[in-house]
Amino acid sequence: MDEWQLFWTGADVVAPASEAGVLDGWEGLAARESQLGIRTGQPILLSPAGRVDPRLSRIFKSHYFARKSEGTRQTYAPCYRVFFTFLWQRGLNWDEATPEDLEDWEDWRLRGLGNRNTITGSTWGKELAALRLLYDIARKLRFVADSPVLLRSFVLPDGTMVESAELAPADVRGSDVKWLTPRAYRLWRDVGLGGMLSDGLENPSWPGRNDARDTSYADLVYSSGLRRREGGTLLLAELPELTDRRYYAGKVGTAVAKRAGRTYYASHGALRTVEYYRLSTRAQAVRRAQMRGLYEQVPDKRILEEVTRRRIARWSEPDGRLGQAHLDKLNVRQRMKLFVRAADGLEPAMVWLTESGMPMAYRSWTKTFERASERCAAMGLTVFATPHMLRHSMALRMLLALNHALDRRLGLTPGERRRYEEAYGTVWSMVKDLLGHLSEETTKAIYLEPVRGLQLETLLNDEDHPVNDLMLSELARRTGLILDAV
Structure with a gap:
């Protein structure tokens, strides 16, 4: 065996059957882990030599790592396994990695000749963030003298000093389309998940085994803005x-x-x-x-x-x-x-x-959405969706609806609007709470990009354009950032 292996702790693990007392004492494992401060759902990395490095256990149970969400921990741990395996095959342990090793790893992951599973820049960015976290913790705990993840500093226009990894990907560019209009969503849902034909008629060859499940999950996420894991569990x-x-x-x-x-x-x-x-x-x-x-x-x-x-x-x-x-x-x-x-x-x-x-398993929804988008593409439709796009779309709809409710339907004057916001918070703050964001700036900068520069107040106060499908379709036409069904 020349690869590291990844396991996870669990307080509710059932002891497997064994002979000759090989697993004697298993029943008390959860209690012993708890006494040592090992948390449920903590990763365990086993080296090719069959050993668990206690320093890695210290890193994983530290609050720096444990405070990350469960999804982040489950994403980061496999990154460590593959990088440690790469080092091991070079004759190095995880704590011996150098910046040159990381450069070679980055080259192999993104461009390696003979590597059939090269990754995108965005995926490399996630792996780099995972490695930076681990080695930063290791340095704080004095397990390593230096991190292989080299950083460079630069100054933002507002004077803020920030640090970025030197190997940070330069080709990361997410899709400009993060939102769907209601009619684009309905078309994608009905055809991709519901098995309808593109003209709205029923497809007689559609097996229809899981369409009620899939369409209801999509409707729930599109309506509520729940994350994939939140809605899926x-x-x-x-x-x-x-x-x-x-x-x-x-x-x-x-x-x-x-x-x-x-x-x-x-x-x-x-x-x-x-x-x-x-x-x-x-x-x-x-x-x-x-x-x-x-x-x-x-x-x-x-x-x-x-x-x-x-x-x-x-x-x-x-x-x-x-x-x-x-x-x-x-x-x-x-x-x-x-x-x-x-x-x-x-x-x-x-x-x-x-x-x-x-x-x-909640992760299965990603594949379900991919298959639905492939069905739409096979019928010549340009609509597609991911669970997170539905969450984005809910945020945009809610922003427009809340602004419209305050400025039009409640008939507030500017002064009354200010007093209302003092009592209940701004519309941005309300949407931030609906999405579960920590920062209002995150909501503004990431999720609600298409409303920037659109003279929102004028648009929302137009008596001839209430908040409905037509308003979102107009935004789609003017910005190019919202997927519409034309």
Whole structure:
């Protein structure tokens, strides 16, 4: 073996069967890890020599690394594995890397002759950020004298001094199109996810096995602005109860959010499609799984007994033990192991299920969206989408709607508008909260780019152009930044 291997800690790991006492003491592993400050979901890198470097464990349990979101940690750890393997095959340990080694690695990853899996500049930027973090922590802990990631300093126009990695990619250019108009979204959803023909007619050859699931997930994300992981790990108990409101408030659990839990808002129409999926396609998948006895075969499942008004989840283990935790504390793995008792037997507590009836991994939505965009392209359509594009689109729609509501529908004068903002915050601040951003500047600079320089106030106060599909289509025509269906 000449490669490093990556594993993850987990407090809820079940001890595998073994002979001759090979795994004696496994049952107390979680307690010992906790005593040592090792966190659940912490990466473990095993060298080709079969050893775990305690210094790497120190790095991964440090607050510098642990405070990163679960998604970031899961992205960074594989970067370490492949870079350490590259070093090992050069006869070097991870702590012996030099700037020259990193330059060779960058050349191989981006341009290496014979490398069939070269990466893009944006992917290299993520890998470089991962390596910079690890070696910065290692230097703080005095495990290495210097980092192989060399930095250069430069001054921004406002006088701020910033540092950037010398090997930072120069060819990173994200797609200009980050938003969809409502009609572009509907066309992409109906054709790509729903199997309709481009003229709006039903496709008789469409198998239609998962269209209710896929379209309802897309509607929910497009309506609420939830991130892929946030929307993809929802529990049935976390869905707002439908009444007669236009929008409903729900909660994003802290453990599955990027930084912190927050309140999100979803439209009645979007939640109604989720309810239709629950009663149709999802119910059929559950019934098939029950008939095959799949849920009874899950060895480490937890039976969710109740969720209190304070969002405390209480469950029972297969051996009869009871447990509880706040919904904010339940991570992705724990959510996928939760089941509830239904009329015909057990069923998963998570909303989104695979065709076999098992909880669906949230990362699978990326491939689902890619296939939908490929179907649209095969029919000669130029519309496409990613989960994050739907989130962008929600932010833009909300900005326009909130501005319009304040300036037109409430009939506020400039003075009244200022007093309203003093009491409730600016529209930018409101959208920032809906997206779960830490900074209002992030919302302005990244998510709502197309409204810059468009004389927004004049546009929004035009009595002949209310906030609707036509307004967003006009923005698409004028900016070239929003995907529309023409």
